[in-house]
Amino acid sequence: MNLNAIYSNSVTLLTSIEPQKKRLSIIAAATALLYAYISTKNSTKKYSKNQKEIPKPRFSYPIVGHLLSLGDEPDRTIATWHNELGPILQLQFGVLSWISISEPKLAHKLLTSLGSKSSFRYQPSFLGGHYSMNGKGLVFAQPDGSWKDSRAVALSLLSPKEIDKYTDMIYKESSIFVDTVLDSSIKNDGIVPFDYLDFYALNTVTNITFGKRFQSQQNPEYRTLCSIAKDVVLFGSVTNNLQDYLPVVSIVQYFCGTQSKMKKFIETKRNPIFQKLIEDASETEGINMVKTLDGKSFDLSDEEKVALISDIVIAGVDNISVVLSWNIIIMCHYPEVQKTASAEIDSFIRLNGRLPLFKERLQLPYCISVMKECMRYRPNSPFGGPRAVREDVELDGYLIPKGTIIVANLYGINHDPEFYHNPDMFIPERFMGNPSTMQAALNGSVENRDHFSFGWGRRKCPGAHLSEIEIFSTFISILAKCFIVPTDEGMPDIDRVAQVGFSNWPRKFKVKFTKRPDSLI
Numbered sequence: 001m002n003l004n005a006i007y008s009n010s011v012t013l014l015t016s017i018e019p020q021k022k023r024l025s026i027i028a029a030a031t032a033l034l035y036a037y038i039s040t041k042n043s044t045k046k047y048s049k050n051q052k053e054i055p056k057p058r059f060s061y062p063i064v065g066h067l068l069s070l071g072d073e074p075d076r077t078i079a080t081w082h083n084e085l086g087p088i089l090q091l092q093f094g095v096l097s098w099i100s101i102s103e104p105k106l107a108h109k110l111l112t113s114l115g116s117k118s119s120f121r122y123q124p125s126f127l128g129g130h131y132s133m134n135g136k137g138l139v140f141a142q143p144d145g146s147w148k149d150s151r152a153v154a155l156s157l158l159s160p161k162e163i164d165k166y167t168d169m170i171y172k173e174s175s176i177f178v179d180t181v182l183d184s185s186i187k188n189d190g191i192v193p194f195d196y197l198d199f200y201a202l203n204t205v206t207n208i209t210f211g212k213r214f215q216s217q218q219n220p221e222y223r224t225l226c227s228i229a230k231d232v233v234l235f236g237s238v239t240n241n242l243q244d245y246l247p248v249v250s251i252v253q254y255f256c257g258t259q260s261k262m263k264k265f266i267e268t269k270r271n272p273i274f275q276k277l278i279e280d281a282s283e284t285e286g287i288n289m290v291k292t293l294d295g296k297s298f299d300l301s302d303e304e305k306v307a308l309i310s311d312i313v314i315a316g317v318d319n320i321s322v323v324l325s326w327n328i329i330i331m332c333h334y335p336e337v338q339k340t341a342s343a344e345i346d347s348f349i350r351l352n353g354r355l356p357l358f359k360e361r362l363q364l365p366y367c368i369s370v371m372k373e374c375m376r377y378r379p380n381s382p383f384g385g386p387r388a389v390r391e392d393v394e395l396d397g398y399l400i401p402k403g404t405i406i407v408a409n410l411y412g413i414n415h416d417p418e419f420y421h422n423p424d425m426f427i428p429e430r431f432m433g434n435p436s437t438m439q440a441a442l443n444g445s446v447e448n449r450d451h452f453s454f455g456w457g458r459r460k461c462p463g464a465h466l467s468e469i470e471i472f473s474t475f476i477s478i479l480a481k482c483f484i485v486p487t488d489e490g491m492p493d494i495d496r497v498a499q500v501g502f503s504n505w506p507r508k509f510k511v512k513f514t515k516r517p518d519s520l521i
């Protein structure tokens, strides 16, 4: 989300209110602005003699702090501030203080070793309130509430033992994806892959969760789910939660009815479709996650169930689409890597007469190194899942005051020169000596991590195993059959990102999938 655009949006909001209300809101706004200014000034923390002050980048303005200095690629901007000022920074966004960390060991210490203090979530108003129905579910729940129960359920439902039951279905979805993009590339002289990837990722997660797949992108229920996922990102954006940063905006939002629109969206759009999908899933033939959940002795209320299932479906779509989008762009830029990976897949097919399964991945060390390097080289998210501390925390002599939001600058962390040699270069071979699954690396010591895109410690991503299977099956299905080439419009942009919600999408791009003449399948 372009933060400069946020400002112009709030100005647009102001100008759209009728004159009487406008006058009132301007008076109230001025009062709240003054209050915000005073509270920001007063919140300046006093440090003890042994404590170092956390560096603050210049480019901070009264009241808004760094909000207007981030540009349209905030993680990259913050990474350049880190290069100048070191691995820990304090940023001010209106009344909210953020700490950004850009070094793997420091992030590990704070987010894993000090996890009992740093595993609270930053809860933007919409996501912490309306979306999670006041802290239910998993992603935006706090660890001192019902989160523990929901987390245990999610870990059980997304465990390798459960997820492996869906392997055939995942491979089938990958194969449908490849056939569709091949066909459309021929018909249209190249394609924009986003919609096809969303269709793949949503069908995979609804198949697992509800035992339901959609035949077409025109299916009304599919379209509703897509629009809910997009609306959640929109309502959760900084623009719609600007009152968290600048309390003044809550008055503007009051007159615009923003909160009631959010409440209505959850009550009349999100909840009913999820309730229906959950009910239908219990009656559907075959396995699905809802049935597994019903069969186990978990004690979740109906609302907790809706919140958790909604979290799993929504968390399971964009992340996968973004990672696979980057895989496609990167492969297009590195034809030699494509050829080496395809040759490795072909060797397996020649011996076994079929595509490799995820459990046979050690027979494809080069391919798994390429997948790891893609996730390191272009992280799918700017900051992972933002955390917060509810008490003062000391980290290497720095004081992180109670109430601070903590983010990991994933671009900086995945490009740390002490951790990765030549971090700005795409070098799959760097992982040839680390063939463990990404999930195993996620659970291991910081030295053995491959990349940091699945988070840390108590709140690390419970969907990592499912993600790895989806990424593996799609990557090898594509390269066994296709070659990815640029269209006449040129090479896709590999450097710039479009930050939307919690994701770093590639900018819109077009590529061509061509059938490999020597393909063995």
Ligand code: HEM
Pocket: 138, 139, 140, 151, 154, 158, 205, 311, 312, 313, 315, 316, 317, 319, 320, 323, 380, 381, 384, 385, 386, 387, 453, 454, 455, 456, 457, 458, 459, 460, 461, 462, 463, 464, 466, 467
């Ligand atoms: C490549 C794909 C994915 C990436 C990179 C990813 C990354 C992340 C990250 C960074 C977090 C926050 C971790 C933290 O705070 O330390 C997270 C949390 C979460 N992810 Fe994923 N994720 C992916 C796919 C999935 C999938 C497929 C699912 C489920 C189907 C899923 C479900 C969740 C849930 C429920 C949480 C919240 C956990 C909690 O707060 O306790 N994710 N993920």
